[in-house]
Amino acid sequence: MSSADPRVAALLDREEIKEVIYRWCRGVDRLDWDLVRSCYHDGAVEDHGVFNGSAEEFIAFGREFIVRWPHTMHAVMNVLVDFEADDAAVAESYGVGFHRGPDDSGAEADVVVGFRYVDRFERRGGAWKIAHRRMVFEWTRQDPVGESWPMGDEYLMGRRDRADALYEAGGR
Amino acid sequence: MSEMLLDRAQITDAIHRYGDLLDRCTYEGTEVLAGLHDVMTPDATVDYGIGTVHQGAQTWIDVFAEMAPRLGRVHHNYTNFLYDIDGDRAGVTYHALARHTWENGDVYAAGAVFEVGLRRVADGWRIASIVLHVRYSDDPAERLPRMLPGLTDSFIEHERAAT
Numbered sequence: 001m002s003s004a005d006p007r008v009a010a011l012l013d014r015e016e017i018k019e020v021i022y023r024w025c026r027g028v029d030r031l032d033w034d035l036v037r038s039c040y041h042d043g044a045v046e047d048h049g050v051f052n053g054s055a056e057e058f059i060a061f062g063r064e065f066i067v068r069w070p071h072t073m074h075a076v077m078n079v080l081v082d083f084e085a086d087d088a089a090v091a092e093s094y095g096v097g098f099h100r101g102p103d104d105s106g107a108e109a110d111v112v113v114g115f116r117y118v119d120r121f122e123r124r125g126g127a128w129k130i131a132h133r134r135m136v137f138e139w140t141r142q143d144p145v146g147e148s149w150p151m152g153d154e155y156l157m158g159r160r161d162r163a164d165a166l167y168e169a170g171g172r
Numbered sequence: 173m174s175e176m177l178l179d180r181a182q183i184t185d186a187i188h189r190y191g192d193l194l195d196r197c198t199y200e201g202t203e204v205l206a207g208l209h210d211v212m213t214p215d216a217t218v219d220y221g222i223g224t225v226h227q228g229a230q231t232w233i234d235v236f237a238e239m240a241p242r243l244g245r246v247h248h249n250y251t252n253f254l255y256d257i258d259g260d261r262a263g264v265t266y267h268a269l270a271r272h273t274w275e276n277g278d279v280y281a282a283g284a285v286f287e288v289g290l291r292r293v294a295d296g297w298r299i300a301s302i303v304l305h306v307r308y309s310d311d312p313a314e315r316l317p318r319m320l321p322g323l324t325d326s327f328i329e330h331e332r333a334a335t
Binding site (some may be wrong): 005007094114 | 174177178217245248249251
């Protein structure tokens with residue numbers, strides 16, 4: 001989709017870029033690594049603190065690393081996009097990542113991370129994707145998990161596979 | 173329809189840039205606050221519920237620059253935007269999660285709602301007024317009195333008065 005109005009065209013570009021950022025989070029939280037891979041251009045670089053290398057290597061690392069937490073949720077809020085050229089932009093995304101799982105003692109804990117994704121986006125072949133991501137950490141916190149709402153079988157719980165409600169509903 | 177979407181996008185951008193500059197000044201230095209002139213009107217008013225309604229963008233820059241060294245590293249996340257756009261004026265409310273951290277591990281966290289008024293100027297939307305309503309404040313290390321030693325009113329009292 002495009003528009004003759006350059007302001008609308010820029011708006012559509014921003015939306016496409018934001019959608020890639022959101023899809024990356026969906027992919028990580030659902031362990032949908034094909035989806036994560038689709039957010040990067042070939043040859044993309046990921047600097048993620050605990051990992052620095054190619055996007056493909058990051059996926060191999062991430063799929064082993066993140067399963068230590070049975071539940072994760074990456075929530076992205078403030079997204080700012082600065083266009084450097086028609087086909088290049090810098091996107092900064094504020095967010096909070098929630099990771100619930102056993103700590104070193106085996107007790108349930110919430111690891112919460114405040115972060116910014118600083119991404120170089122490029123449009124190649126008509127598609128905006130990440131060419132270089134730097135994960136900027138702002139703060140972290142680990143809390144013991146207290147009492148939780150007693151949720152029985154009647155509650156639909158999130159899953160990290162294709163049986164999740166998202167995919168049943170036709171989401172991609 | 174596209175004009176409305178453009179207005180929303182430009183307004184959101186101005187607000188995100190406002191938050192980004194305030195946060196970055198706690199990492200990079202208060203010089204970055206000069207960028208607020210690009211997102212606020214010169215006569216903008218700011219009421220953070222800390223006893224004074226600040227008049228003018230430059231006044232707010234000076235006030236924030238003075239506070240910044242006491243604020244730790246600040247991280248604001250903005251979400252739940254609601255827009256009321258009427259011609260060249262707009263009112264926006266949005267929710268914010270703010271977190272301040274210090275090297276010794278102290279943390280101050282707050283959830284808040286911003287009420288922001290904006291005006292359209294020649295090259296886009298500018299923030300003309302800001303009112304902050306703090307919904308909760310989590311301050312286990314009692315940092316707030318040190319961050320805001322001139323605090324004359326608690327955030328919660330301000331919130332009660334505003335509602």
